[in-house]
Amino acid sequence: GAGVSQSPRYKVAKRGQDVALRCDPISGHVSLFWYQQALGQGPEFLTYFQNEAQLDKSGLPSDRFFAERPEGSVSTLKIQRTQQEDSAVYLCASSLYQNTEAFFGQGTRLTVV
């Protein structure tokens, strides 16, 4: 079946704009994660959903970042009033359950100018 799908693949935003990044996880996967990957660094955890419940948002860097998964499948990561330091690749991953193999999407590369 299809893997994790993210859209858009690339996004250029002017500083101060709001952006919304979409993640379509693998069908039936309970767990969904968002990560932020700066250039030359490893991914850093942002937030975790189990079905529609956001169980951990400790990695969100500021209150400008918001994520949702209202029906327990597709998830959206929203960044309000984007800043240049938000420029990164945003990766989504899903797994059947927590602490099982996580499959990553190709990511959305956000550039804030």
Added chain:
Amino acid sequence: GESVGLHLPTLSVQEGDNSIINCAYSNSASDYFIWYKQESGKGPQFIIDIRSNMDKRQGQRVTVLLNKTVKHLSLQIAATQPGDSAVYFCAEIQGGGADGLTFGKGTHLIIQP
């Protein structure tokens, strides 16, 4: 600070040789470890995992070794091929209900012809 780290940022090996990529972790509560491969412009790809009740696990051309005494993880790739060129990350999941993976900074594996 990060609890997972890698010893070398870049590793260059001859095609056909074996590669060993090392990783140190500091959180003794971690109970699940994963190696990911990330090619340029792509999301991390699962290679192999190991749980803390094991010290060795083998896959196709890859072996992961876990030494809990010194909190060390390694990935061995046998008979490296050009397609093995990528950045390799070790990642851990802590026990006790912690969510999400903690990634190290990565090792860039370069295969010389």
